[in-house]
Amino acid sequence: TQLLEQSPQFLSIQEGENLTVYCNSSSVFSSLQWYRQEPGEGPVLLVTVVTGGEVKKLKRLTFQFGDARKDSSLHITAAQPGDTGLYLCAGVKTTDSWGKLQFGAGTQVVVTP
Amino acid sequence: EPEVTQTPSHQVTQMGQEVILRCVPISNHLYFYWYRQILGQKVEFLVSFYNNEISEKSEIFDDQFSVERPDGSNFTLKIRSTKLEDSAMYFCASRGRDRGYEQYFGPGTRLTVT
Numbered sequence: 001t002q003l004l005e006q007s008p009q010f011l012s013i014q015e016g017e018n019l020t021v022y023c024n025s026s027s028v029f030s031s032l033q034w035y036r037q038e039p040g041e042g043p044v045l046l047v048t049v050v051t052g053g054e055v056k057k058l059k060r061l062t063f064q065f066g067d068a069r070k071d072s073s074l075h076i077t078a079a080q081p082g083d084t085g086l087y088l089c090a091g092v093k094t095t096d097s098w099g100k101l102q103f104g105a106g107t108q109v110v111v112t113p
Numbered sequence: 114e115p116e117v118t119q120t121p122s123h124q125v126t127q128m129g130q131e132v133i134l135r136c137v138p139i140s141n142h143l144y145f146y147w148y149r150q151i152l153g154q155k156v157e158f159l160v161s162f163y164n165n166e167i168s169e170k171s172e173i174f175d176d177q178f179s180v181e182r183p184d185g186s187n188f189t190l191k192i193r194s195t196k197l198e199d200s201a202m203y204f205c206a207s208r209g210r211d212r213g214y215e216q217y218f219g220p221g222t223r224l225t226v227t
Contacts, residue, residue: 031213042117042204042218043156050213088156092214098168099144099214101206103156 003027004089006104013079014112021074021107023089032072032091033101034063043088069094079111115139117219119205125225129194134222136188136205145188146206146216147180149173156204162188195226 005024013019023032031050035043047056049065049072056063060083062075072091076083086108090101118137126132138145147159160170162180179191188207192199202223206216 042220048213048215098161100158105155
């Protein structure tokens, strides 16, 4: 069983459409981070959320942390081909004091022109 | 903008050989990590390091693995006797003292064990 379940695993949409990626768990997290990873490269940090119910925006990307701090979502408005990539959620459980990140398996997003 | 760097980008080694993977974390960061990602799988935690000692390690991080911060800037991961199953991307990450445990990752070292 995965600690952090991401859905869907794969998402293919047309340019201009909206999309949402989900990250769910039965565990409570002190913080949750979203990364984007290109093939053969390291994860690049997009955002960190720490407060239940928190919403953060990064241009066309909106990130939300669930009220109970067990889940998060990433919403992209008017997707562009440049948004194509692997999106990873990763969290630090409240029981982990050294910042060990637990990763989801990722959502591969493909945006076609 | 400060970034985490890693060398080499690709290392090929024979089974049973020792390898050292090197990382230079962001300069004012205090917590350091190694993760690995086997091809097609998710990123897995290996070890965390703070104040010149291991703070936490995973089951993967057995006696064949060690970490060191030899000179106050570099952070190394040594695998003493590599196995085929050690083939993976190895990522170094670092963070400062912040509430969100924000970690910044390096570009990775691809380790291939033949």
